Amino acid sequence: MKHPWDRPLGVWYLAEHHPDAPAVLHCPAGETLTFAGLAARAHRAVHALRALGAGRGDVIGLALPNDLDILVWQLAAAEAGWRYVTLNPRSPAPEVAAIAAHAGMKALIVHAAYADRAGAVDTVPVRVGVGGPIDGFVPQEEALAGHPDSPPPDRAAGTPLVYTSGTTGTPKGIWRDLPDAAPEAAADLMKTFAHAFRFTPLEGAHLVSAGMFHGGCQSFYLAALHAGQPLVIMGSFDAEETLRLVHEHRITTGYMVPTQFTRLLHLPSGVRDRYDVSSLESIVHSAAPCPPEIKKRMLDWWGPVVWETYGGTEGAATIAKPHHWLAKPGTVGRPIRGMTVRILDDDGAELPPGRVGAVYLDGGGRGFSYHRDPEQTAAVFRGTAFTLGDAGYLDEDGFLFIVDRIKDMIITGGVNVYPAEVENALAAHPAVLDSAVVGVPDPEWGEQVRAFVQPAPGHEPSDALAADLIAHCRERLAGHKCPRAVEFRTELPRTETGKLYKRLLRP
Incomplete structure (x- = not known):
């Protein structure tokens, strides 16, 4: 072998040729799994759902928390020829029902924690409940009972059917043809994605700290897994726990969103210094813009390991390697x-x-x-x-x-103002934990710039702080770009991937 990537990879190959290699090192369920064990669970899930009526080309929905189950069902879909929709498990029942109808779902797998949300949807023919009873759902244990963990017959590659977060309107389903490839070949192709971000095959570990239902997070943890990196799965993000897991498991790769960086940076220095993050090699961020000041501070702390990618579920577009970003901040x-x-x-x-x-x-x-x-x-x-x-x-x-x-562009007095520029200026103020800038109607100027700010810990909303923030912006931006008013919020409406619901802030 001339190069670490000059070999077959992918979960199915690894399960056969590296069966005892770790696939999951840590998860909320408290389990660890080898590649052989993970593949066996996926095989069994395929047998079970086929017995309930799911066939090749069908759409299955997953409303599951960060844990092993969502991973098992994704891999099952990937070898059964199913399209799978990973739903935000906190979505209300009407939204889940609308997506289920639009996608033409044949099966819906829901965790009992969301029984009053996705678990209230009764329009999908096959319904499986995980982690406890849900009325009208077959318990997962019952569905799996009696089925083998051997590879199922007639295996075929599946694909995700991703619904966008809908921050500006109704979620849209991104439809692709099913891959014309065997599951092993489709899994092996994922190493190209991992290679692009310098994930080292069969070395290190990958931290899953964002929502596993999100397409961006999925792309990276599945790429890492298919490259042979075991996963360390967090149930939900906590800044200090993130550092603890990096330290304990010698994490090398991960996917994060800018709001997580902000929370990490607001930890007291004594907490940050308690943990060794020198194992980190490639932490990728996307999903929402990252203020340059925040990214610079992360690079100063973690070193040149913070990568950025631009694109969407519709298609990847660009990669900013750390040294390129340092040479061209903001790219x-x-x-x-x-x-x-x-x-x-x-x-x-x-x-x-x-x-x-x-x-x-x-x-x-x-x-x-x-x-x-x-x-x-x-x-x-x-x-x-x-x-x-x-x-x-x-x-x-x-x-x-x-x-x-x-x-989101604001037009005030006939001049374009891009809110991100104002948000970047606000992010450099120590009293700002989060901000959103929108245009509001103005009888003279057409629109005026208004900032919504979540104060950082230790800072309280006040007229004096609002005036200080406006003055801070005036030191950095042209006058027409600066907020005319600042409103304080205890929290801003963001998706779990950090995107702002600005439509909820506009009058």
């Missing part, structure tokens, strides 16, 4: 192999470096559609290029900089 990187980034004006004409426009991503083909929504699919594509709705620009070296969401 989200250069396009990955096979992807072209284009900056277009409102008429679809390509803009030169330095000019802000709509960011379009072109992989040379239409690799997805929005399920049962041809109009929305058509709206995001120009030829083979699609947009995620962001504004940005390319510099002379081809590095991409995201300015903001196009829908």
